[in-house]
Amino acid sequence: MKVxxxxxxxxxxxxxxxxxxxxxxxxxxxxxxxxRDWVAEMGxxxxxxxxxxxxxxxxxxxxxxxxxxxxxxxxxxxxxxxNFFRAFQPEAIVHLAENPSAxxxxxxxxxxxxxxxxxxxxxxxxxxxxRDVCPHAHLVKLGTMGEYGTPNIxxxxxxxxxxxRGRKDTLPFPRQAGxxxxxxKVHDSNNIMMACKIWGLRSxxxxxxxxxxxxxxxxxxxxxxxxxxxxxxxxGTAINxxxxxxxxxxxxxxxxxxxxxxxxxxxxxxxxxxxxxxxxPPKKGEYRVFNQFEEVYDLxxxxxxxxxxxxxxxxxxxx
Amino acid sequence: MKVxxxxxxxxxxxxxxxxxxxxxxxxxxxxxxxxRDWVAEMGxxxxxxxxxxxxxxxxxxxxxxxxxxxxxxxxxxxxxxxNFFRAFQPEAIVHLAENPSAxxxxxxxxxxxxxxxxxxxxxxxxxxxxRDVCPHAHLVKLGTMGEYGTPNIxxxxxxxxxxxRGRKDTLPFPRQAGxxxxxxKVHDSNNIMMACKIWGLRSxxxxxxxxxxxxxxxxxxxxxxxxxxxxxxxxGTAINxxxxxxxxxxxxxxxxxxxxxxxxxxxxxxxxxxxxxxxxPPKKGEYRVFNQFEEVYDLxxxxxxxxxxxxxxxxxxxx
Numbered sequence: 001m002k003v004x005x006x007x008x009x010x011x012x013x014x015x016x017x018x019x020x021x022x023x024x025x026x027x028x029x030x031x032x033x034x035x036r037d038w039v040a041e042m043g044x045x046x047x048x049x050x051x052x053x054x055x056x057x058x059x060x061x062x063x064x065x066x067x068x069x070x071x072x073x074x075x076x077x078x079x080x081x082x083n084f085f086r087a088f089q090p091e092a093i094v095h096l097a098e099n100p101s102a103x104x105x106x107x108x109x110x111x112x113x114x115x116x117x118x119x120x121x122x123x124x125x126x127x128x129x130x131r132d133v134c135p136h137a138h139l140v141k142l143g144t145m146g147e148y149g150t151p152n153i154x155x156x157x158x159x160x161x162x163x164x165r166g167r168k169d170t171l172p173f174p175r176q177a178g179x180x181x182x183x184x185k186v187h188d189s190n191n192i193m194m195a196c197k198i199w200g201l202r203s204x205x206x207x208x209x210x211x212x213x214x215x216x217x218x219x220x221x222x223x224x225x226x227x228x229x230x231x232x233x234x235x236g237t238a239i240n241x242x243x244x245x246x247x248x249x250x251x252x253x254x255x256x257x258x259x260x261x262x263x264x265x266x267x268x269x270x271x272x273x274x275x276x277x278x279x280x281p282p283k284k285g286e287y288r289v290f291n292q293f294e295e296v297y298d299l300x301x302x303x304x305x306x307x308x309x310x311x312x313x314x315x316x317x318x319x
Numbered sequence: 320m321k322v323x324x325x326x327x328x329x330x331x332x333x334x335x336x337x338x339x340x341x342x343x344x345x346x347x348x349x350x351x352x353x354x355r356d357w358v359a360e361m362g363x364x365x366x367x368x369x370x371x372x373x374x375x376x377x378x379x380x381x382x383x384x385x386x387x388x389x390x391x392x393x394x395x396x397x398x399x400x401x402n403f404f405r406a407f408q409p410e411a412i413v414h415l416a417e418n419p420s421a422x423x424x425x426x427x428x429x430x431x432x433x434x435x436x437x438x439x440x441x442x443x444x445x446x447x448x449x450r451d452v453c454p455h456a457h458l459v460k461l462g463t464m465g466e467y468g469t470p471n472i473x474x475x476x477x478x479x480x481x482x483x484r485g486r487k488d489t490l491p492f493p494r495q496a497g498x499x500x501x502x503x504k505v506h507d508s509n510n511i512m513m514a515c516k517i518w519g520l521r522s523x524x525x526x527x528x529x530x531x532x533x534x535x536x537x538x539x540x541x542x543x544x545x546x547x548x549x550x551x552x553x554x555g556t557a558i559n560x561x562x563x564x565x566x567x568x569x570x571x572x573x574x575x576x577x578x579x580x581x582x583x584x585x586x587x588x589x590x591x592x593x594x595x596x597x598x599x600p601p602k603k604g605e606y607r608v609f610n611q612f613e614e615v616y617d618l619x620x621x622x623x624x625x626x627x628x629x630x631x632x633x634x635x636x637x638x
Binding site: 078108109110112113116117120121124125128129151152153154160162163164165167168169171172173174175176177178180183186187190191193194198 | 397427428429431432435436439440443444447448470471472473479481482483484486487488490491492493494495496497498499502505506509510512513517
C-alpha cells in the first residue's frame with residue numbers, strides 16, 4: 001500500500017517507515033523538524049544519535065534498497081498537504097505530526113496555545129485535503145489513553161451503549177483529559193469523528209499507552225536507523241527519564257505523588273498495531289477506535305524496577 | 320458587580336451591556352469589530368442600523384448616564400487580555416468574542432481553521448489571564464445546544480450519572496457536534512472544564528438555543544441602541560432569514576429537508592439567563608452547565624408561521 005507518514009522524522013514516524021517498507025509498502029513522509037527544535041528548546045537532545053535527514057535517508061536507502069520519499073514541510077500549511085497528497089495519492093495516511101508533550105503544553109499560555117493550534121490545524125488540514133484529493137484513503141491517527149481520564153467505570157474503545165432514563169443509544173465515551181496536550185487529542189477525535197460522518201472519510205484513532213524502546217528488529221545494527229531516546233523534562237517520558245537517571249546514578253524523580261498508574265507498550269508492539277490498522281482499513285464513513293497498551297504500571301513501582309536494573313548496569317561498567 | 324464583556328459590539332454583547340448597566344452593574348467591554356467584517360464578507364449588513372462604536376458609546380452615555388468602558392482589541396492577543404483584566408479587575412467575564420456561524424466555518428478549509436483557531440485561542444487566553452490576574456472571577460461562556468448533537472436519550476445539563484458494566488460514575492455528557500463551529504464550542508467546554516478542575520477557576524457554560532429579536536425594553540426608542548439583525552446566509556439565523564424573505568415576498572428557504580427541530584429563545588430571555596448566571600456565581604473550582612431554550616420549533620412549521628405574519632405585514636404596508 002502507499003502510506004504517507006506525517007512526522008516521519010519523529011520517534012514513532014522514523015520507526016514506522018522502516019517497519020512498513022520491510023513489509024513491502026511504499027512509504028512517503030514529511031516533517032518540519034519541530035521535534036528536534038522542541039527538545040533543543042528544553043536544552044536537551046536525544047541520547048541516541050539522531051542524524052541529519054539527508055544521512056537518515058541515505059541509511060534508509062542502503063539498508064532497504066528503496067527510497068523513503070521525503071519532503072520537508074509543515075502540515076499546518078494547507079497547500080503543502082494538498083500538493084503532497086495530490087502527487088503521492090496515499091492509500092493510508094498516518095498522522096504523527098503533532099506536539100506530543102503534556103508538560104510542554106503546560107509551560108505557559110504561549111506553549112498551550114501553540115500546542116492546541118498546531119495539533120488541531122494539522123488535523124483539520126489533513127481532513128480537508130483527504131476530502132478534496134483522496135477521499136478513499138484511510139487516516140490512522142494517534143490519540144492517547146489519556147483522552148479518557150480516569151473514570152470510575154470500564155473504558156470501552158471509543159463508544160459505549162448506555163441506557164439513560166429508559167432510553168438507549170450508542171454514544172462516544174466521555175472524555176476528561178488532564179493537560180492542554182491531551183485536550184488536543186480530544187479535540188482531534190471530535191473533529192475526525194465529524195469528518196467521517198459528514199464526508200464519508202474513514203479513520204482509525206489509536207489510543208496508545210506510553211511507548212518505550214529505541215529499536216526494532218528492522219533497524220539491525222545500523223546506528224543511523226535508531227530512533228530517538230529523549231530524557232528531558234518535556235519530551236522524555238517517565239520511563240525514559242528514570243532510565244537516564246538510573247544509568248548515571250541520579251535519584252529517580254517521579255512527578256506528583258508518584259503512584260499514577262499508566263499503560264505502557266514496547267515500540268515493536270506499537271509498530272505492529274499501527275500496521276494492522278493500516279492493512280485492515282475501516283469501511284467508508286467509519287470512525288473506529290482502538291485502545292492499546294501492554295501492561296499497566298504504577299510509576300513508583302516502575303521507578304524501583306528501573307533503579308534495580310540501572311544499579312546492575314552501573315556495577316557492570318565499573319568493574 | 321464589575322462585568323467584563325468580550326465581544327461587546329456583537330448581537331448579544333451590545334444588548335447585555337445595556338441590560339446589566341440598568342441593573343446597576345459596572346460594565347467594561349472589548350471588541351475587534353470582526354462581526355462587522357464577517358457580515359461584510361458575506362456582502363451583507365445588519366437590517367437594523369449599526370452605528371460606529373463612538374456613536375454607540377455616545378448613545379449609551381446619554382441614555383444610561385454612565386460610560387461603557389470600551390477598548391478596541393482582540394482576545395486572541397494575550398497581552399491585551401492580561402492588561403485589560405489587570406486594569407479593570409472584573410468579577411464576572413462574559414465571553415461573547417467568538418465566531419458564531421456554523422455555515423461560515425463550513426465554507427472551506429481556511430474558514431474552518433480560522434473559526435477553530437480564533438475561538439479556541441480566545442478562550443485559552445481568557446482562562447490563563449483569569450488564573451494569573453483574577454482567579455476568583457466567574458467566566459460566563461456561551462455554548463450551544465448543538466454541542467450535544469441529537470442523541471436518542473434525554474439531554475441533561477452537561478453531566479449525567481450512569482451505570483456501566485456494574486459501576487457508576489458522573490461523567491460529562493457525550494458531545495456530537497455537527498459543524499466546525501459547533502465543534503469549537505465542544506473544544507471550549509472541554510478546555511474550560513479542565514481549567515476549573517486544575518486551577519480552581521469557576522465557570523458557567525450556557526447552552527442556549529437560537530436567540531431572536533433585536534430589542535429589549537432597556538433600549539427604549541433610541542434607534543442607536545438597537546442590536547443587529549443579520550439575514551445573510553452565514554450570520555442570519557433561520558428565523559431572521561425567514562423574516563427578511565417574508566417581508567419582501569421572497570420564497571422562504573429552509574436548508575436541507577427543512578424539518579430540523581431547534582430550540583429558540585427571545586433576546587430578553589437570553590439576557591435574563593445570562594444575568595441570573597452572573598449574579599449567582601458557582602463556587603471555586605466549579606464548572607456548571609445550563610441548558611436554555613424557550614420552545615422547540617420544526618423549521619418548516621416556523622417558516623409557515625413567519626410567512627403568514629409576513630403576508631399580513633406586506634398587506635398592511637401596501638394598503
